[in-house]
Amino acid sequence: MTSSDTELTFEQKLQHYADLAVRVGLGLRAGQRVLVQAPVEAAPLARAVVRSAYEAGASFADVRWDDDDVQKARFELAPEGSFETISRWRVDAELEVANDAGAVIAIRATDPGLHAAADPQKLAQHQRALATYRKPYSLQVMTNQLNWNLITAPLPGSARLIFPDVPVEQAVKQYWEAIFKAARADQPDPIAAWQEHLDKLHARKKILTDKQYHALHFKGGGTDLTVGLAEDHIWGGGTSLTPSGIEFTANIPTEEVWTAPHRERVEGTVVSTKPLSYNGVLISGIRIRFEGGRVVEASAESGQDVLRELIATDEGSHRLGEVALVPHSSPISQSGLFFYNTLYDENAASHIAIGSAYRFNIEGGVESSETFAAKGGNDSLLHVDWMIGSAEMDVDGLTQDGQREAVMRAGEFVI
Amino acid sequence: MTSSDTELTFEQKLQHYADLAVRVGLGLRAGQRVLVQAPVEAAPLARAVVRSAYEAGASFADVRWDDDDVQKARFELAPEGSFETISRWRVDAELEVANDAGAVIAIRATDPGLHAAADPQKLAQHQRALATYRKPYSLQVMTNQLNWNLITAPLPGSARLIFPDVPVEQAVKQYWEAIFKAARADQPDPIAAWQEHLDKLHARKKILTDKQYHALHFKGGGTDLTVGLAEDHIWGGGTSLTPSGIEFTANIPTEEVWTAPHRERVEGTVVSTKPLSYNGVLISGIRIRFEGGRVVEASAESGQDVLRELIATDEGSHRLGEVALVPHSSPISQSGLFFYNTLYDENAASHIAIGSAYRFNIEGGVESSETFAAKGGNDSLLHVDWMIGSAEMDVDGLTQDGQREAVMRAGEFVI
Ligand SMILES: [Zn+2]
Ligand SMILES: [Zn+2]
Ligand SMILES: [Zn+2]
Ligand SMILES: [Zn+2]
Known part of the structure; x- marks a missing residue:
C-alpha cells in the first residue's frame, strides 16, 4: 500500500472539518438550532457545516451570510454621517438563536487588505456602534451561555498574501491544506486526535490555575x-462548558x-x-x-x-x-x-x-x-x-x- | 461602423440592470437605506446593485443573502416537527429597513426543482409559519408603504431547464441575455426606454380604471x-406611489x-x-x-x-x-x-x-x-x-x- 492510497480527498477533508466544527467545536446537542455565519465566498464549507449539523441532530440550521465587497463598497461610497447605522437584524440573528438555546458557528475570514484605503474614523464609528448594539450577545459569549465555535476558510485575498509565489487558485488550495492540517482534519480519525490534544490543554490549564x-x-x-x-x-x-452542560471548543484550531x-x-x-x-x-x-x-x-x-x-x-x-x-x-x-x-x-x-x-x-x-x-x-x-x-x-x-x-x-x- | 461596435459588454449590461433596479425599480430617494435580498449564487449582481444604490445616494446598503442548498438540506434532513421554526431575523431585516423608511430589492431566483422530492406537508407547514410571521411586512408591501422591487438572476438549475441543449455555462449566458433583453438593459439608454414603456402601461390602467x-x-x-x-x-x-411620494416600479420587467x-x-x-x-x-x-x-x-x-x-x-x-x-x-x-x-x-x-x-x-x-x-x-x-x-x-x-x-x-x- 502506497501512501497515496491512504490520503484523504479534498471533499473528505472538508467533511472532516465541518464535522469537527459541529461535533468538537459546538459539541452540538441533538435538537439544538444552529446559526452559521459565513462569507459568501465560503459557500461550500458553510453548506457542508449545515448538512453536518443536521446529521448531528440539529433541529434547524440557517446561514447568516456576509460579503467583503459589500462592506468595502460602504466605506468607499457611503455618505458622511452614515457609519453609525448598522443592520440590527444581523445581531438579532445571533441573539435569536442564543435565546432559543441554539449554537453559533462563525466562518471567520476577511480580506486583510479590505479596508486598507478606508478612513479609520469611519471604521471606528461603525465598529463602536456595532459593538454597542451587540453587547447583550457578547455578554452571552463572554459568560459561556451558548456553545459557539470559530473556524475559517480561504479567501483569494488572504491566500494571495500567504502564498505570493503561486497562482491564486493554487494559493487557495495550499491555504486549504494548511487549514486542514492545523485543524487535524487531514487525519483519519480527527475526533480522536482532538481528544488527545484537548487532554493536553486541560492538564496545562489545571496546573496554571492551581499556581x-x-x-x-x-x-x-x-x-x-x-x-x-x-x-x-x-x-x-x-x-468550555455551558450552564446546561454542553462541552464545546470555541476555536478550531x-x-x-x-x-x-x-x-x-x-x-x-x-x-x-x-x-x-x-x-x-x-x-x-x-x-x-x-x-x-x-x-x-x-x-x-x-x-x-x-x-x-x-x-x-x-x-x-x-x-x-x-x-x-x-x-x-x-x-x-x-x-x-x-x-x-x-x-x-x-x-x-x-x-x-x-x-x-x-x-x-x-x-x-x-x-x-x-x-x-x-x-x-x-x-x-x-x-x-x-x-x-x-x-x-x-x-x-x-x-x-x-x-x-x-x-x-x-x-x-x-x- | 459594424453592429458589434455598438453592442454593450456583459459588464455594461449588468450595470444597466442594477441601475434600472435602483433608479426605475426603487426610484431610490437620496438618503434612503437599502436592503438587497439575494441568492449567494447571484453575488455579482447583488454587489452591482449595492454599488449602484450608493451611487444613487443610498445612506447604507446591506444584503440579506439566502441559498438554495441550505434550504434543500433542511427539507432533506431536519427532524419531524421542526418545520414551523423560522429565522425570524430574516423577516426582521425587511421590517427594520421598511420601518427606517428604507427600500427593498429582491433578486428572486430559486432552482425550480429544489424541493421536488420534499414532503408537501413540511413545505406547507414552513410556508404558513413564515407567512404568518411576515404578515406585518407583507401588509406594508400590499399598501405601498415602501418602495420595493423584484429582479432576477440565472441559477444553473433554471438555466439548464430553459436551455437544455447547450452546456450549462452557455445556458447561464443565454439566460442573462434573455433577462437583459426583457429588462431593456441591453439598450443604450434603458431608462428612457422604460419611460416610454411605463407611459403605455399608465394609459392602459387609466382606461380600465375608468371603465x-x-x-x-x-x-x-x-x-x-x-x-x-x-x-x-x-x-x-x-x-406605484408610496405615501411619501416615491414613484417606484415593483417588478422589472x-x-x-x-x-x-x-x-x-x-x-x-x-x-x-x-x-x-x-x-x-x-x-x-x-x-x-x-x-x-x-x-x-x-x-x-x-x-x-x-x-x-x-x-x-x-x-x-x-x-x-x-x-x-x-x-x-x-x-x-x-x-x-x-x-x-x-x-x-x-x-x-x-x-x-x-x-x-x-x-x-x-x-x-x-x-x-x-x-x-x-x-x-x-x-x-x-x-x-x-x-x-x-x-x-x-x-x-x-x-x-x-x-x-x-x-x-x-x-x-x-x-
Ligand atoms: Zn486568545
Ligand atoms: Zn482573545
Ligand atoms: Zn401580476
Ligand atoms: Zn401577483
Missing part, C-alpha cells in the same frame, strides 16, 4: 511587560491557555511579534507602554491611526482582557505561515487582548458583574488579540508571596 | 371563468395591468397555460373550479399535493386576490421561453393570483381594512400568481349595466 500566580512577566525581543492576573483567576483552554489579567496591574512595554489583521486593516510593529494597567503610549509602524481609534473606543479598550500562552513549537507556528487571521495567528504565539475579559476567567465572574470587576476583570465593547510571543520570549510566574518561577523559556513551556 | 367593469369574462383553451371585480377597484400597472377581483364573485373553470414554479416545486396542468368566489375543485397534472396544501393555507387562499392582463405579444411571451420564475412568466401571459389582494387596488383599501373587505378585497397569508392567458384567450368586460365589451381578442388588447 494562582500574582502576575506573569514577559521578557524578550523588546518586550518587558508584567501582567498582573485577576484575583481567583481561572485559566481557560481546550473545552486552539493551542492556547489563557486567563484574565488584572485591569489595574499591567506595567511596562510590549511589542507585537506578528501583524494584527483587524477588520480589513493590517496593523504591524505595535509598541505599547502600560502604567497602572492603562495604555499610556501606543504606536505602530503601519495602521497606527486604526490602532489608536481602537484604543480610544472606551475606557476598557485602554486595558487588557486576556493573556494567553502558546508554545513556539505549536503546529501553526511551525508551519512558518502568517495567516492574516487572528484565529490562526493567535494560536501561533503567546498573545494579549485589549478590551473585555471573559467572565468565566474569574471565579464568580459569570454570576456577578460586581465580583468580576472587584477581582480585576476588565470590561469593554472590544476584545482584540495580538501576538507578542516568539522563540525569544521568556515568561516568569510571580507567586503571591513574591517568588519568581520559570513558566516558559525561549518560547517553550518549562512547567 | 369600472363589474366583471371580466375569460374564455378560451378550456377556461370559462367570470371574475367579478371589487367595487371601486383601481387598476395597477407601471409605477413588468408588462401587466392588474386589479382586485371581488372575493365572492368568481364563477367557472380556469386552466393554467404555463406551469407554476412555486418554492422549488413545479405545478402544471392546474384546473380549478370556482363557485361564489371560492375554490370548489382543484387538480393538477403534477404538483397536485403542493397545490392543494397551498389552497388549504387559510380561507383567503381559496379565493382570488389579483387578475392581470398581459398581451400575448409581450416581449417575454414572444421570446418563446418559459423561465420557471413567476416574475418573468407572469409577464408573458394574463394571470390570476390566489390569496391576498393589494390594498391599493381598491379605493380606500390602504386607509381601512374594513373598506377593503366591504368592497370585496381578499385577505390571506399567501399571494400566488399563475398563468391563464394564451393566444386563444378572449376577455370581455361586463359593464355595471350588463353590457359586454371586448377587452382582448386572441390574447391581444382591443381597447
Whole structure:
C-alpha cells in the first residue's frame, strides 16, 4: 500500500472539518438550532457545516451570510454621517438563536487588505456602534451561555498574501491544506486526535490555575511587560462548558491557555511579534507602554491611526482582557505561515487582548458583574488579540508571596 | 461602423440592470437605506446593485443573502416537527429597513426543482409559519408603504431547464441575455426606454380604471371563468406611489395591468397555460373550479399535493386576490421561453393570483381594512400568481349595466 492510497480527498477533508466544527467545536446537542455565519465566498464549507449539523441532530440550521465587497463598497461610497447605522437584524440573528438555546458557528475570514484605503474614523464609528448594539450577545459569549465555535476558510485575498509565489487558485488550495492540517482534519480519525490534544490543554490549564500566580512577566525581543492576573483567576483552554452542560471548543484550531489579567496591574512595554489583521486593516510593529494597567503610549509602524481609534473606543479598550500562552513549537507556528487571521495567528504565539475579559476567567465572574470587576476583570465593547510571543520570549510566574518561577523559556513551556 | 461596435459588454449590461433596479425599480430617494435580498449564487449582481444604490445616494446598503442548498438540506434532513421554526431575523431585516423608511430589492431566483422530492406537508407547514410571521411586512408591501422591487438572476438549475441543449455555462449566458433583453438593459439608454414603456402601461390602467367593469369574462383553451371585480377597484400597472411620494416600479420587467377581483364573485373553470414554479416545486396542468368566489375543485397534472396544501393555507387562499392582463405579444411571451420564475412568466401571459389582494387596488383599501373587505378585497397569508392567458384567450368586460365589451381578442388588447 502506497501512501497515496491512504490520503484523504479534498471533499473528505472538508467533511472532516465541518464535522469537527459541529461535533468538537459546538459539541452540538441533538435538537439544538444552529446559526452559521459565513462569507459568501465560503459557500461550500458553510453548506457542508449545515448538512453536518443536521446529521448531528440539529433541529434547524440557517446561514447568516456576509460579503467583503459589500462592506468595502460602504466605506468607499457611503455618505458622511452614515457609519453609525448598522443592520440590527444581523445581531438579532445571533441573539435569536442564543435565546432559543441554539449554537453559533462563525466562518471567520476577511480580506486583510479590505479596508486598507478606508478612513479609520469611519471604521471606528461603525465598529463602536456595532459593538454597542451587540453587547447583550457578547455578554452571552463572554459568560459561556451558548456553545459557539470559530473556524475559517480561504479567501483569494488572504491566500494571495500567504502564498505570493503561486497562482491564486493554487494559493487557495495550499491555504486549504494548511487549514486542514492545523485543524487535524487531514487525519483519519480527527475526533480522536482532538481528544488527545484537548487532554493536553486541560492538564496545562489545571496546573496554571492551581499556581494562582500574582502576575506573569514577559521578557524578550523588546518586550518587558508584567501582567498582573485577576484575583481567583481561572485559566481557560481546550473545552468550555455551558450552564446546561454542553462541552464545546470555541476555536478550531486552539493551542492556547489563557486567563484574565488584572485591569489595574499591567506595567511596562510590549511589542507585537506578528501583524494584527483587524477588520480589513493590517496593523504591524505595535509598541505599547502600560502604567497602572492603562495604555499610556501606543504606536505602530503601519495602521497606527486604526490602532489608536481602537484604543480610544472606551475606557476598557485602554486595558487588557486576556493573556494567553502558546508554545513556539505549536503546529501553526511551525508551519512558518502568517495567516492574516487572528484565529490562526493567535494560536501561533503567546498573545494579549485589549478590551473585555471573559467572565468565566474569574471565579464568580459569570454570576456577578460586581465580583468580576472587584477581582480585576476588565470590561469593554472590544476584545482584540495580538501576538507578542516568539522563540525569544521568556515568561516568569510571580507567586503571591513574591517568588519568581520559570513558566516558559525561549518560547517553550518549562512547567 | 459594424453592429458589434455598438453592442454593450456583459459588464455594461449588468450595470444597466442594477441601475434600472435602483433608479426605475426603487426610484431610490437620496438618503434612503437599502436592503438587497439575494441568492449567494447571484453575488455579482447583488454587489452591482449595492454599488449602484450608493451611487444613487443610498445612506447604507446591506444584503440579506439566502441559498438554495441550505434550504434543500433542511427539507432533506431536519427532524419531524421542526418545520414551523423560522429565522425570524430574516423577516426582521425587511421590517427594520421598511420601518427606517428604507427600500427593498429582491433578486428572486430559486432552482425550480429544489424541493421536488420534499414532503408537501413540511413545505406547507414552513410556508404558513413564515407567512404568518411576515404578515406585518407583507401588509406594508400590499399598501405601498415602501418602495420595493423584484429582479432576477440565472441559477444553473433554471438555466439548464430553459436551455437544455447547450452546456450549462452557455445556458447561464443565454439566460442573462434573455433577462437583459426583457429588462431593456441591453439598450443604450434603458431608462428612457422604460419611460416610454411605463407611459403605455399608465394609459392602459387609466382606461380600465375608468371603465369600472363589474366583471371580466375569460374564455378560451378550456377556461370559462367570470371574475367579478371589487367595487371601486383601481387598476395597477407601471409605477406605484408610496405615501411619501416615491414613484417606484415593483417588478422589472413588468408588462401587466392588474386589479382586485371581488372575493365572492368568481364563477367557472380556469386552466393554467404555463406551469407554476412555486418554492422549488413545479405545478402544471392546474384546473380549478370556482363557485361564489371560492375554490370548489382543484387538480393538477403534477404538483397536485403542493397545490392543494397551498389552497388549504387559510380561507383567503381559496379565493382570488389579483387578475392581470398581459398581451400575448409581450416581449417575454414572444421570446418563446418559459423561465420557471413567476416574475418573468407572469409577464408573458394574463394571470390570476390566489390569496391576498393589494390594498391599493381598491379605493380606500390602504386607509381601512374594513373598506377593503366591504368592497370585496381578499385577505390571506399567501399571494400566488399563475398563468391563464394564451393566444386563444378572449376577455370581455361586463359593464355595471350588463353590457359586454371586448377587452382582448386572441390574447391581444382591443381597447
Ligand atoms: Zn486568545
Ligand atoms: Zn482573545
Ligand atoms: Zn401580476
Ligand atoms: Zn401577483
